[in-house]
Amino acid sequence: MQDFENIMENIQMVDLKTQYENIKEEVNSAIQEVLNQTAFINGPQVKKFAAELKEYTGAGYVIPCANGTDALQIAMMALNFKPGDEVIVPAFTYVATVEVIALLGLKPVFIDVTEDTFELDTTQLESKVTDKTVGIVTVHLYGQCSNMEVILNFASKHNLKVIEDTAQAIGAVYTFSDGKKMQAGTMGDIGTTSFFPSKNLGCYGDGGAIFTNNSELAEKIQIIANHGQKRKYYHDSIGVNSRLDTLQAAILSIKLKYLDKYSKARNKVAERYDEAFQNHPKITKPARVKNSTHVFHQYTVRLSESINRDSFKSYLAEKGVPSMVYYPLPLHLQKAYLEYGGMEGQFPISEKLCNQVISFPIHTEMEQEQQDYIIEQILNYFK
Numbered sequence: 156m157q158d159f160e161n162i163m164e165n166i167q168m169v170d171l172k173t174q175y176e177n178i179k180e181e182v183n184s185a186i187q188e189v190l191n192q193t194a195f196i197n198g199p200q201v202k203k204f205a206a207e208l209k210e211y212t213g214a215g216y217v218i219p220c221a222n223g224t225d226a227l228q229i230a231m232m233a234l235n236f237k238p239g240d241e242v243i244v245p246a247f248t249y250v251a252t253v254e255v256i257a258l259l260g261l262k263p264v265f266i267d268v269t270e271d272t273f274e275l276d277t278t279q280l281e282s283k284v285t286d287k288t289v290g291i292v293t294v295h296l297y298g299q300c301s302n303m304e305v306i307l308n309f310a311s312k313h314n315l316k317v318i319e320d321t322a323q324a325i326g327a328v329y330t331f332s333d334g335k336k337m338q339a340g341t342m343g344d345i346g347t348t349s350f351f352p353s354k355n356l357g358c359y360g361d362g363g364a365i366f367t368n369n370s371e372l373a374e375k376i377q378i379i380a381n382h383g384q385k386r387k388y389y390h391d392s393i394g395v396n397s398r399l400d401t402l403q404a405a406i407l408s409i410k411l412k413y414l415d416k417y418s419k420a421r422n423k424v425a426e427r428y429d430e431a432f433q434n435h436p437k438i439t440k441p442a443r444v445k446n447s448t449h450v451f452h453q454y455t456v457r458l459s460e461s462i463n464r465d466s467f468k469s470y471l472a473e474k475g476v477p478s479m480v481y482y483p484l485p486l487h488l489q490k491a492y493l494e495y496g497g498m499e500g501q502f503p504i505s506e507k508l509c510n511q512v513i514s515f516p517i518h519t520e521m522e523q524e525q526q527d528y529i530i531e532q533i534l535n536y537f538k
């Protein structure tokens with residue numbers, strides 16, 4: 156019984172504390188080193204981490220910045236998107252993606268997602284393009300790549316820029332039909348990511364990065380992220396102040412070394428869930444995008460329509476099993492973005508998913524007995 160309570164107490168959506176404890180010495184000494192140097196802004200660790208991340212991802216250039224939302228904004232500024240331009244973006248994603256589009260005076264044009272993989276529905280792209288369309292922001296939701304081959308071909312045919320929001324999928328690998336493999340964030344014109352603590356590569360505060368293979372774009376991005384200046388106090392363009400601070404970079408260098416191990420651990424958890432929910436009448440497990448590996452930022456299932464998700468969630472909470480709904484309301488029905496959508500039934504799959512998805516605990520330190528307990532509780536509900 157004591158063991159049992161212990162298990163329950165420790166179950167979290169993401170267990171950052173245990174993860175930290177397992178790398179504590181390395182992290183503490185890296186932090187201490189920054190403190191000793193007191194180069195809190197633009198210290199050598201920032202360049203070092205950027206170089207390591209470039210090596211890891213295979214991106215041509217990596218420009219660190221303050222967070223994943225800034226990364227998206229800087230990407231669109233660097234691509235010269237102008238007020239009134241239209242940008243295609245999924246209706247089912249985290250708000251940041253559409254927020255910066257609206258903030259820059261661009262027009263978000265929503266597109267629905269596929270019911271099984273939750274990714275942008277490429278079959279609808281054609282119907283979204285007008286003579287004002289300048290780009291597509293695709294989101295590698297929950298940890299696997301969108302159908303990049305189709306998106307890139309479509310974009311090049313219509314002369315559109317592609318931004319990959321890789322905040323949830325760092326390390327995922329996409330294989331093109333010619334066998335070429337590329338990492339999430341390195342395939343489009345620009346890729347963006349977030350190092351928010353709970354992301355797969357998370358720091359201990361805010362952080363983000365921008366990827367590109369284009370040297371001109373890389374320079375532009377660098378300048379925009381630094382107040383539009385190349386030379387201190389000479390401002391060639393309007394920029395922003397968006398930096399990854401040195402402490403975070405030092406922590407990220409350590410965590411990057413473990414990223415593959417972490418992805419493996421997440422996949423193991425996902426596989427065990429998959430097995431448990433195989434052919435379940437009420438739970439549909441997440442489908443895999445063909446050609447992409449999955450890094451399982453989230454393990455998200457669909458419940459059948461007959462299930463009251465709120466009751467299920469409360470039941471799980473009572474059993475000590477946390478769960479989350481990413482996301483409860485699609486973007487076209489959010490108050491702030493009604494002018495770009497606003498109609499129920501407009502994006503039926505996104506709306507349906509918002510009512511039916513639920514994410515279960517998944518993280519790098521999940522113990523088998525914890526997961527056994529979680530699975531048992533979930534399955535018991537439907538007995």
Ligand SMILES: *Cc1c(COP(=O)(O)O)cnc(C)c1O
Pocket residue numbers: 221222223224225248249251252294320322323348349350351361362363
């Ligand atoms: C987390 C996240 C962001 C934003 O990242 P921040 O670092 O919190 O600004 C953007 N897009 C997606 C899909 C995310 O999951």
